[in-house]
Structures are given as C-alpha cells and as structure tokens.
Amino acid sequence: MSRTLRANLVTLVLIAPALLLLLAVFVWPMGYYGWLSLQAQSVFTGLEPVPVGLANWQRLLGDARFWQDAAQTLRFSGVSVGLELLLGLAIALVLHQRWPARGVVRSLTLLPWALPTTVMALGWRWIFNDPNGPINGLLQSVGLATLPFLASPQLAWIAAVVADVWKTTPFVALVLLAGLQMIPADLYEALALEGGHSWQALWRITLPLLRPYIFLVLLFRLAQALGVFDLIAVLTGGGPAGSTESLAVYAYLNAMRFLDFGYSATVMLGMFLLLLLSALLLLLWRRAAEA
C-alpha cells in the first residue's frame, strides 16, 4: 500500500464518525424527502407510496397557496430580521459601553431569548387579545377603539413580527456584542487623535469590522425565520384567512391534516430551495462588500 493511500485511509477513518452523523441527520432525510416528493402517499393511495414522477412538483408550481405563503414567509423574515439587526446593534452598542450594573442588564436582556417559543407565543396571544389584552386595555383607557390584532389580515402578520423581534433581538445583540469586543480599543483612540468623532468611529471602524458578525447573524436568523413554525402555529395558527401562514405551517398541514405526505415533502423541499437561494444571495452580497 502506498503512503498516500494509507494516509488517505487514516484520514477517512478519523473523520468517519462526523461523516456518519452528517449522513444520518442531513443527507439521509434530504434524500428521503427527494424520493418522497416523487411519490403519491396520501389517503387516496391507502398511505402507501406510489411513484408519480414530477406530478407533485407540477402541482407546487401552480399552487397559489404555496406562493402566497412563500411571499408571506419572505415578508415576515425580511421585516423581522431587519428590525432585529437594527435593534440588536443598538442594544449591543449600549451594552458595550461601560456603565454601572451593565452585567445585570446584559443578563436580563437575554431573558426573552431563553424563553421557549411556545410559552412566549401564548403570552403574546394574550397581549394582543381583543378586547381583553393589555394593549387593547391601554387603548380603551385613553378612549380609543380596540384593535383586532390577531383577527385582521393587515395586523396579524405585524403582531407576529413584533413577537419574533421581541424574542430574538437579544440573540442578535449577543452575537454583535461579541463582535464589538473583538475590535481593539486603540483603533478608536487612533481615530480620535486624528479628529474622528463617535459617529465617524461607528461608520469608519465599528460597522466595517463588525461586518463578518453581521453576516453571521443574518445567516442564522434568516434560516430560522424562513422556517418559522411554532410562533405562527401558536399565535395565529396561520390565520386569519391564511394571512400569516408560513411555508413550514403549510407543509405541516399537508402532512398532519391532509395526510398528503408526498406533497408535504415537496413543499418542504420548495422551502429548502428558497432558503438556499437566500443564503446564496447573502453570500454574494458579502463577496461584493469585501471587494
């Protein structure tokens, strides 16, 4: 056996555990879904898989509900992740400054993120309740009419965004705070000696050097938001009139309510392609920004 062959074999053996794990939790389910999307497996086939070729994919392309949900999912993700980035950056900048009780506030800030999504979604459902929730109580106490936050298609998706921003901004702030702490303090001192004020320091030093962290947190959050399920399922159930339904909720309904597993797998893969496309765009944006 040649040396390189033996070395390659040793390498393969050493990475085998990690490789097997990846195969089991990533490649196998993806492959299975790919196969499933080419089958009809529903109550009409007695829940047995029957090969149907690309029929599920054809149905997906013409499915108005899928495309409406895709647009809603993108709108929800774009708006909430954008707001989380702005708020998270502001909070990170404040928490990076030295002031008394900073440590306590830093820990408190993290609390919403530590809460299980289902629990916090139930909480927000009560907060948005019409007419008994605290917000409507406040509106009534100042003589205004109550608002049907969760019953109006125009308001319900905004309610979902508010709840999501409340929960995940701390995560964004935490990642950006870690990034801020990696920036050497003497860069700011050098800039101050040259006449830079704090606004210039933000634009000239902080944001450019924070870019890798902003990219990272965007990738994390977009992946999570595009797959949003539990928040929507508990807060609105996708309603009213499907106006908050996300792709993950639609895929869930196809499998668990309509018992159409073949089509559910196709919706899931459609969602996955959307995610892949978003990640690709983000990557291209980063390339362009670095050049």
Place this chain on the structure above:
Amino acid sequence: MTTPTPATSASVTVTSATPGSSTSGSLRLEQLLRRIGTRTIVDHLDLTVEGGDCLALLGPSGCGKSSILRLIAGLDWPDAGRILLAGRDITALPPVRRQVGMVFQSYALYPHLSVARNLSLGMEMRGVPRATIERELDRVLVLLQLEELRGRRPADLSGGQRQRVALARALLRRPQVFLLDEPMSNLDAQLREELRPQLRTILCGGSAPVVYVTHDQQEAMGIADRIAVLRDGRLQQCGTPQQLYEQPANAFVARFIGRPEINLLPQPDGSLLGVRPEHLHPVGEGGIAARLLSREWHGASQQLLLSTSYGPLRWVCNGDQPVEAELRLGWEPRRLHRFDGRSSLRLPD
C-alpha cells in the same frame, strides 16, 4: 572583525525628515498627577522636552510611562497638574486639538483599509481638500518608502512595514509633539537594531518634541537625547544617557542603566558601594579577593561571575583576557558610586 549586516528590504535610508516643521515649541509637564482608584499611576511629575529633542521614558512595566503618554495625547485626563505645549496650556483640550502624532505599541492600523487609506482617513475626516491629501500622502509614502505598498492591507505587511505605516500616519498629522509607545516591541531583535538609526533620523530631524516610551535601556540610550527613568509613577532621574550612566541619582537608576547590571556591594556602615562590571580589572594586590564561579564567552568580550566576601560579583572584560580561578579585582576611584543604604540615594563622591 564582523562585516556589517547586508541591508534588507526593511531598511530605509532617510535623507531628510521634518516632523512638525511648521511649528516648534517645548512640551512641559507640571506636577502631573493621575490616579486610578486608590493607586497613583503618575505621581506629581515635572518634565520638560525641548522642541527637536527626543526624551525616552524608561522604566519597568507598570511604572506609569505609557500612562504619561496617554495623558499627553489626551486619551486620559490628569487628576491634577498641567500640560503645556509651546507655552499653551493644553490640559483641557480634546485629543484632536492637541495635534499629536502617536505611534501605538500595536500600531493601531485600521485592518480593513489599505495603507493609503490608513494614512488618508484622518485628513478625510478633517475635511482636508483632496489635492492636499494626495500631495501629503505622496510626501510620506516617498519619505518612508511605502509607495509600492500603498494598496496593501495591514495584514499583508511585515512588522517593520507596519511600523513605517504607523510612523507615516503620525508624520502626516504634522504633529506639534511626537509620541511613541514601545514602537519596537513587536519587532525581532535584529530588525530593532537595524531600524534604530533610521527611526532616530526621522524623529530627531524635526523641531517637534519627541517622547519615546520603552522598557529597554539599550534602546533608550541609542535613540534618545535625554532619558527619564521612572519607578512607580515617580521620576527617578532625568538626564543625558551619559549623565545617567556616570552619575546615577540612586541605586535603582544605577541598576536600570548599563548591562550587565552594576555591582552593588553592601558596606559595614550600611551604605552601598556601586561599581560597574566593565570598570573592574585584575590587580596584583589590594582590591578584593574573588573566586571564579562561571564564565560566558562572547568573542569580543566575556562575562564572568565571581564570589567574594561581599557576595557575588559581575565582571566584564575583553574576550582575550586570561582569567585565573583565584584573583584580586580593583577599580579606579573615579569609577566608584556610593548610595545611602536606606534611601538608596547617591552619596557625594
């Protein structure tokens, strides 16, 4: 005979350099005090640096030398005392209005910007016209031989090149005072010795006062016109390298200046008798009896450790000097230093 080391790409020949040529004036620190909590970092310091002079702040780590630099730059504020530049009180001025050129220990180059942008950013922020920026940029790029590197990022530069960019940035400021915080500490020993003469040319060619922080006495003696030795935030002595070597004000300065370290021999009356290792020589009679403990041979010189009735004794002599196992060592009376045993202050000769 050793041949001189061939010039590497890092070495630069500087023909003329005039930092702060437009202005000149002395820097004065008066009773400068800086406390952090209950600790006194800078203790009622009085110092003056004339325009065009280079003063080295020398001392062990934690002696307050970097703190003094930060106070002059305006990055920290003194608890008491005044800072005067060219007769003007700048104690309360923000950093930008003090017009200082500073080289940080880490160089503090902006990692995401090219060399040229690193240098021009300050002028851009101050609203200097584009044409002036280009002219000034070309001036320092040529002066420090950085033209070919103008498009590179700091990560793609060697340590010596980064130092030159940091120097160029400080020069561009046309500073009224030049501050350098251990600018050599990130370079290897050989490069440090190569760069010392050119750094001296750049710094001391102009008319702005230069304050140079270092913990390396050899570097301080090689670069500075005058040295201020500090300990625990207090000034021990300020003078030319020669004054500090020949007339150290106390035992601490005597130990800090000169390598190998001075021999301090305790006397029966409690005082300390100081004699430098290089000022000892073998004598037939008189002097003190010594027995050889160890020997380090360096070619041109040798360094010996001997035991005497006063304790261990360091001796440096020529490499070709024969050394016996038992010998007597003496010194010229004018080479002798005496220090008070309790205060460690120099006693009159």
